[in-house]
Amino acid sequence: DIQMTQSPSSVSASVGDRVTITCRASQGISSWLAWYQQKPGKAPKLLIYAASSLQSGVPSRFSGSGSGTDFTLTISSLQPEDFATYYCQQANSFPRTFGPGTKVDIK
Amino acid sequence: QVQLVQSGAEVKKPGASVKVSCKASGYTFTGYYMHWVRQAPGQGLEWMGRINPNSGGTNYAQKFQGRVTMTRDTSISTAYMELSRLRSDDTAVYYCARGDIVVVPAAMSDYMDVWGKGTTVTVSS
Numbered sequence: 212d213i214q215m216t217q218s219p220s221s222v223s224a225s226v227g228d229r230v231t232i233t234c235r236a237s238q239g240i241s242s243w244l245a246w247y248q249q250k251p252g253k254a255p256k257l258l259i260y261a262a263s264s265l266q267s268g269v270p271s272r273f274s275g276s277g278s279g280t281d282f283t284l285t286i287s288s289l290q291p292e293d294f295a296t297y298y299c300q301q302a303n304s305f306p307r308t309f310g311p312g313t314k315v316d317i318k
Numbered sequence: 319q320v321q322l323v324q325s326g327a328e329v330k331k332p333g334a335s336v337k338v339s340c341k342a343s344g345y346t347f348t349g350y351y352m353h354w355v356r357q358a359p360g361q362g363l364e365w366m367g368r369i370n371p372n373s374g375g376t377n378y379a380q381k382f383q384g385r386v387t388m389t390r391d392t393s394i395s396t397a398y399m400e401l402s403r404l405r406s407d408d409t410a411v412y413y414c415a416r417g418d419i420v421v422v423p424a425a426m427s428d429y430m431d432v433w434g435k436g437t438t439v440t441v442s443s
Contacts (some may be wrong), residue, residue: 212380245429247363254413254433255355255363261420266431298363302427306379307353307365 234299322434340414351417
């Protein structure tokens with residue numbers, strides 16, 4: 212199985228800050244990576260797919276980059292509604308695997 | 319609009335089985351995969367498997383092989399996930415999620431673009 216790791220596990224930030232989350236795969240996954248946002252008590256929401264493609268309806272302050280084993284999710288200017296947990300997920304092979312999550316909370 | 323409506327919360331005893339349904343609307347049910355993902359209390363997301371509603375073909379996580387069965391009824395655009403021999407650590411919220419196919423030269427995969435609200439399954443004696 213492909214193991215996904217994320218760093219940091221949590222980050223405290225202020226509205227307007229630039230936030231970067233890193234995801235690493237245990238083996239190369241080309242660009243088969245997605246990012247999800249989850250708020251407490253809610254289902255995950257797809258933000259980015261294919262490493263850098265913005266899902267329809269997602270604000271442009273979210274962006275993704277990377278290929279192979281190293282990937283990044285960037286929020287260019289954090290908004291109040293962005294405080295949530297973010298997960299990466301590889302779509303290269305079975306079983307699909309998720310990272311452990313990165314919680315973004317208010318500083 | 320595209321939506322996935324899941325069945326209601328379940329409480330089961332250890333050793334029992336649970337069957338969760340996921341009714342799709344607003345799109346062609348057979349044109350997309352359907353994934354099942356679970357989340358134990360306070361934990362991360364765990365992929366269980368997916369079904370191709372068109373063919374009925376499945377891919378299961380090894381962890382659940384032999385205990386999970388994913389099926390579909392195309393006449394009512396509904397997917398099902400049945401988990402047997404329940405244990406206390408199966409207590410979780412179970413989500414269905416539509417798999418939208420992405421094709422690039424010489425490869426394809428899918429991403430979970432629409433999610434149900436989740437079904438809470440509690441396993442307790």
